[in-house]
Amino acid sequence: MAATHEQAFIDLPQSRVPVTSTVDVLVVGGGSAGLAAAVAAARNGAQVLLIERFSYIGGLATGGLIILLLTLDDGAGHQAVGGLCQEIVDRMERRKAVHYPPREQWNVPDSKLVEHYSQWGLVWGSPAPEGHRIRYSVAFDAHEFVYAADQMLKAAGVRVLYQTWACEPVVKNGSIEAIVIQNKAGRQAIAVKVVIDATGDGDIFAGAGESFELERVHPWLWFEMSNVEAAAVPGRGLYFHTPGGGRVLVPWGGEARVNRKIDATDPDEVSAALTDCRDMVINEAGRLRSTVPGFENATVSLMADQLGITESRRLQGDYVMTRDDLDRQFDDVIARTGHWTKYLCVYNIPYRSLLPRGLDNLLVAGRCISVDHRVHHATKEIPPCMATGEAAGTAAALAIKSGLNAKKLDVAALQEQLRAQGAILD
Ligand SMILES: Cc1cc2nc3c(=O)[nH]c(=O)nc-3n(C[C@H](O)[C@H](O)[C@H](O)COP(=O)(O)OP(=O)(O)OC[C@H]3O[C@@H](n4cnc5c(N)ncnc54)[C@H](O)[C@@H]3O)c2cc1C
Numbered sequence: 001m002a003a004t005h006e007q008a009f010i011d012l013p014q015s016r017v018p019v020t021s022t023v024d025v026l027v028v029g030g031g032s033a034g035l036a037a038a039v040a041a042a043r044n045g046a047q048v049l050l051i052e053r054f055s056y057i058g059g060l061a062t063g064g065l066i067i068l069l070l071t072l073d074d075g076a077g078h079q080a081v082g083g084l085c086q087e088i089v090d091r092m093e094r095r096k097a098v099h100y101p102p103r104e105q106w107n108v109p110d111s112k113l114v115e116h117y118s119q120w121g122l123v124w125g126s127p128a129p130e131g132h133r134i135r136y137s138v139a140f141d142a143h144e145f146v147y148a149a150d151q152m153l154k155a156a157g158v159r160v161l162y163q164t165w166a167c168e169p170v171v172k173n174g175s176i177e178a179i180v181i182q183n184k185a186g187r188q189a190i191a192v193k194v195v196i197d198a199t200g201d202g203d204i205f206a207g208a209g210e211s212f213e214l215e216r217v218h219p220w221l222w223f224e225m226s227n228v229e230a231a232a233v234p235g236r237g238l239y240f241h242t243p244g245g246g247r248v249l250v251p252w253g254g255e256a257r258v259n260r261k262i263d264a265t266d267p268d269e270v271s272a273a274l275t276d277c278r279d280m281v282i283n284e285a286g287r288l289r290s291t292v293p294g295f296e297n298a299t300v301s302l303m304a305d306q307l308g309i310t311e312s313r314r315l316q317g318d319y320v321m322t323r324d325d326l327d328r329q330f331d332d333v334i335a336r337t338g339h340w341t342k343y344l345c346v347y348n349i350p351y352r353s354l355l356p357r358g359l360d361n362l363l364v365a366g367r368c369i370s371v372d373h374r375v376h377h378a379t380k381e382i383p384p385c386m387a388t389g390e391a392a393g394t395a396a397a398l399a400i401k402s403g404l405n406a407k408k409l410d411v412a413a414l415q416e417q418l419r420a421q422g423a424i425l426d
Contacts, residue, residue, distance in 0.1 A: 014370050015187075017180060022191040023049045025157075025396045027198055028166040031059020033366025033389035034198030035149050036041075036084045037339035040393030041196070042156035044417070046400055048393075049190060050153065051164045051181060054306075059200060061382050062142040062313055065222035065304040067242060067249060068121050072383045073136035075343035077107030080336050081383035083423035084390045088148050089138050097144035097243055097394040101134045109133045121240035121249060125341030133343065141243040143203070169195070169208045175405070176208065177359045194361045194396040194406060198389060201265055202205045202313035210356040211316040215373060216261035219270075220308030221249045221277035225285060226301035232294025239288075247301065252308075253277070256286040264312040273307055298374050309378060310367075315372030318407075319352035325375065332411045333425050334418060335387035339378045348425075351411050354392050360405040365392040387423060394418055 027038040032053030038050040060066045069089065072081040079086075092098045099120055105113060114132045117123050122137040155158055164183040168174045178189040197204035202212055228248045233241055242249040258276045262269040281303055288295045288364075330350035339345040353370040354363045364370070366385040378384065394416050399406050402413075414423055 007353060011036070016190045017187045019191050021049060023047055024193050024400050025049075025196065025393070026051070026190050026192045026194075027393070028052075028179065028195045028204055029059065029198035029200060029279050029366070030057045030160070031198060031200055031366060031385070032061045033154070033200075033385040033392075034059070034196070035390030036386040036392035037160045037196045037365050039084060039152050039156045040390045040421070041397045042158045044394055044397030046399075047262040048156075048158045049161065050158050051161045051166055051190075052417040053163070053165045054089075055162050056146045057153070058142065061309065062145050063304060063306040064308050065142060065249070065302065066251075066308065066382065067140050067142050067145070067225065068123075068251075069138040069140065069345060069380050070124065070340035071135050071137050071338045071384050072109050073106055073137065074338040074346045079136060079356040080338045080346060081387050081423055083387060083418070084152075085386040086422060088145065088152070088386075089140075091151070092140050092144045095144055095147075097141040098138050099138065099241070099243055100138040103135045104137075106136050107133050118234055118236045121251065125234070128343045131318055135338075137340075139240070139242055158383055160173065166199070166203060167338045169204055171208050171359065174359055175206075176359060192361070193400055194363065196363045196365055196389075196392045196396060198365045198392075199367070200309075200312070201369050202315055202364065205238040205356050205359075205362060205364060205368075206313055207314050208356070208362065209233045210358055210360055212313040213316060213373075214265070214313050215265065215311040216263050217309060218260075219258050219262050219264075219273035220251075220253055221274075221281055221302055222249065222282045222304045222308055223285070224249055224302040225288065225295070225298040228298045229294035242401070243347055247375050248298075250284065250288075253280055254288065256280040264307070264309040270307060275308060278303065311373070312375055313368055314372075314376060315370040316366050317353060317357060317364065318355040318357060319350050319370060320347060321347065321349065321353055321371040321375045322380070323372070323374040334391035334411075334414065335384060336424060337378050337381065337384035337387065339383055341377075345378070347375060347378065349384070349388060351391070351395070351414065354388060354395070356408060360407045363392040363396055363406055365389040390421065390423055394421065
């Protein structure tokens with residue numbers, strides 16, 4: 001009889017893996033945060049390798065079909081996220097692959113405009129006392145994000161390895177010496193000066209034994225339907241216009257949901273949720289076709305291939321942001337963000353929220369930075385993920401240039417460089 005999973009162990013022979021590369025900066029994970037981290041580090045002179053387990057850049061922003069950059073503003077008409085996030089919007093705009101309100105419309109309480117941008121999924125949350133106002137948010141095309149990202153990485157000289165998993169960090173005296181990776185060429189090690197954990201799930205800091213919190217969440221699968229009549233999209237509904245004529249984006253499963261929370265780092269739970277969510281998508285598409293005028297001839301044209309996982313591991317780092325930090329100023333601010341469901345709500349993000357407590361050459365970027373569950377609601381959005389990625393990448397390159405470790409970095413110099421790159425810190 002086969003032993004149960006819990007009882008069985010196998011001893012591996014003492015293993016030696018070849019060091020196939022030595023790099024200044026290894027970025028693990030090619031989501032929106034990893035993209036920004038890699039480009040920023042390379043533009044600041046570092047030799048950068050980016051590894052990604054799938055075959056494209058963007059993570060949830062592309063493979064999860066989360067094709068809405070929610071709130072690059074502070075909810076009062078001022079831009080709060082710039083830098084590389086603004087650059088990718090500009091690049092996609094040049095290819096007519098975005099839809100968003102121009103600057104003169106930000107913060108305008110015009111009900112017709114609010115209705116228009118609601119139809120594009122760009123107005124969320126409860127209205128301010130005087131009603132909804134226009135936010136600076138951007139609907140975009142997933143393939144165009146991938147294309148723009150490819151161009152940015154190539155131009156910056158980043159080496160990218162797709163279909164490659166980061167398996168484990170090799171830690172010595174409080175620093176990561178190497179990251180063991182696995183791909184079709186087998187198991188290898190990458191020797192590193194600085195690592196950026198942009199895995200979304202904090203695989204690297206968890207593997208290195210850093211402390212974290214883990215949240216169970218409802219799984220979602222966003223999808224697109226084609227051949228939908230424009231009039232079928234209501235002012236505020238369960239589906240939105242998306243770039244590309246006759247297409248709608250159906251986020252959050254439309255009316256359907258998988259009614260259980262999962263741990264996104266548990267492969268069994270993730271696998272079962274993928275099957276259930278795909279089933280949910282087909283049923284929901286059928287419901288829309290048979291009950292909503294304008295959907296009669298619609299078909300599912302794109303189904304996210306990554307589960308929509310809002311949250312999994314969050315680092316407990318040098319500083320853990322809490323909701324009391326709303327509007328708080330930090331001397332070591334490296335990014336800021338508004339809130340997608342709230343007006344006049346800004347979090348300044350300190351450098352210390354990117355730093356684990358026990359390692360001096362690891363930086364964390366994106367949705368797994370050191371914040372509590374409440375603050376995560378704001379910092380997990382794509383614009384702040386790109387902003388923390390840009391900060392982490394720039395910090396990594398400056399640390400290498402100055403010969404200091406990430407913990408001892410001159411944060412004033414980092415802030416000056418981020419401002420020079422167009423990041424917004426003030
Ligand atoms: C349902 C849902 C709705 C949302 N709505 C919005 C919205 O409307 N607007 C908005 O701005 N944001 C929204 N968000 C939040 C936003 O999409 C994500 O938080 C953000 O995209 C995360 O970016 P990231 O780069 O930190 O992580 P991810 O996008 O998760 O990227 C991590 C990358 O790392 C790779 N990776 C992971 N582990 C490894 C490993 N061990 N080795 C190699 N590669 C690895 C992954 O394949 C992935 O490419 C939503 C999120 C969800 C789930």
